[in-house]
Amino acid sequence: MLLKFPKSSDCKASDITPESFYLSRRALLGGTVAGLAAAALPRWGRADEAVRYADVDPGQAPSWFTEKLPATRWQAVVAQGETITPFKDATHYNNFYEFGTDKGDPAANAGALKTEPWSVVVDGEVAKPGRYALEDFIKPYQLEERIYRLRCVEAWSMVIPWIGFPVSALLKQVEPTSKAKFIRFETLRDPEHMPGQRSGFALIDWPYVEGLRLDEAMNPLAILAVGMYGRELPNQNGAPLRLVVPWKYGFKSVKSIVRISLVSEQPKTTWQSIAANEYGFYANVNPTVDHPRWTQARERRLPSGLFSPNVRETQMFNGYGEEVASLYSGMDLRKDY
Numbered sequence: 001m002l003l004k005f006p007k008s009s010d011c012k013a014s015d016i017t018p019e020s021f022y023l024s025r026r027a028l029l030g031g032t033v034a035g036l037a038a039a040a041l042p043r044w045g046r047a048d049e050a051v052r053y054a055d056v057d058p059g060q061a062p063s064w065f066t067e068k069l070p071a072t073r074w075q076a077v078v079a080q081g082e083t084i085t086p087f088k089d090a091t092h093y094n095n096f097y098e099f100g101t102d103k104g105d106p107a108a109n110a111g112a113l114k115t116e117p118w119s120v121v122v123d124g125e126v127a128k129p130g131r132y133a134l135e136d137f138i139k140p141y142q143l144e145e146r147i148y149r150l151r152c153v154e155a156w157s158m159v160i161p162w163i164g165f166p167v168s169a170l171l172k173q174v175e176p177t178s179k180a181k182f183i184r185f186e187t188l189r190d191p192e193h194m195p196g197q198r199s200g201f202a203l204i205d206w207p208y209v210e211g212l213r214l215d216e217a218m219n220p221l222a223i224l225a226v227g228m229y230g231r232e233l234p235n236q237n238g239a240p241l242r243l244v245v246p247w248k249y250g251f252k253s254v255k256s257i258v259r260i261s262l263v264s265e266q267p268k269t270t271w272q273s274i275a276a277n278e279y280g281f282y283a284n285v286n287p288t289v290d291h292p293r294w295t296q297a298r299e300r301r302l303p304s305g306l307f308s309p310n311v312r313e314t315q316m317f318n319g320y321g322e323e324v325a326s327l328y329s330g331m332d333l334r335k336d337y
């Protein structure tokens with residue numbers, strides 16, 4: 001497959017991080033916001049981007065993360081007209097039903113999630129199946145920053161700087177067989193630490209499952225994220241490993257993954273199983289196909305309030321059409337929503 005990343009996603013080959021940016025980030029990771037201020041300011045296009053990490057509380061990152069982080073390829077440019085969503089909003093307005101259905105529940109409850117040790121199973125139609133400790137699972141991959149729009153099916157959106165690696169890099173390692181047509185991702189099942197799995201949100205048949213067609217998974221925009229905002233993933237955002245597919249509605253971007261299976265049949269996914277007429281398998285962001293109960297033509301970009309609703313037009317494929325539209329040529333996206 002011809003990899004054409006990046007295009008409209010606005011990162012150029014020359015955008016490899018300038019040293020000053022790396023140093024400033026190091027100062028922050030070292031634990032002092034003062035350190036960030038003292039370091040030479042990175043070559044950002046916009047002032048708000050220069051301080052986008054300033055409100056990140058440097059917690060206790062696992063060693064597998066801090067060891068890999070310095071070699072990260074940073075994406076230095078945000079897409080035209082975009083501003084990174086404040087860390088506070090990205091970590092306090094979440095959907096993670098395992099921890100409750102209110103937007104504040106994941107931040108309040110996900111502290112109970114135990115992310116160390118963590119293991120990931122790769123199975124199904126692959127030449128090299130296995131069960132890996134997370135640090136071994138991550139080891140082969142070059143980490144990259146990807147600044148993506150995230151558009152929830154509920155019509156709100158954010159811009160998040162993820163850290164991760166392409167799903168295609170994983171697939172290259174595990175070697176799907178010729179029978180593999182789809183990839184299926186499964187979230188941890190742990191009712192003891194995930195109150196949403198034991199309480200009455202009986203609609204969901206846990207664990208949360210999502211999936212992609214194999215060619216979608218191979219698209220260079222699809223990543224497995226282990227961090228965001230220059231740090232490891234907070235639990236409420238799907239630590240320690242989550243999918244990010246920015247041209248699809250947010251529910252496809254499954255959190256806290258423990259199992260990745262290559263399969264021959266289209267997997268039964270969580271939201272499609274709950275309400276197939278409202279949530280399709282493809283779930284491509286599409287302003288021309290409304291949700292049965294609301295329009296998808298517009299979205300609220302967070303932070304959004306009563307007096308500054310911050311509404312904008314939703315873009316086809318969330319603005320990533322140049323990279324992904326060819327995956328769907330010949331398909332009726334009104335039928336395969």
Ligand SMILES: Nc1nc2c(c(=O)[nH]1)N[C@H]1C(S)=C(S)[C@@H](COP(=O)(O)O)O[C@H]1N2
Nearest residue numbers: 094095096097152187208250251253254255
């Ligand atoms: N396991 C799991 N993954 C999930 C969800 C969930 O409830 N459980 N919610 C999804 C939805 S609807 C969205 S919009 C995104 C939100 O990601 P964020 O909280 O990091 O912004 O996560 C997705 N991944």
Ligand SMILES: [Mo]
Nearest residue numbers: 152153250251
């Ligand atoms: Mo969502």
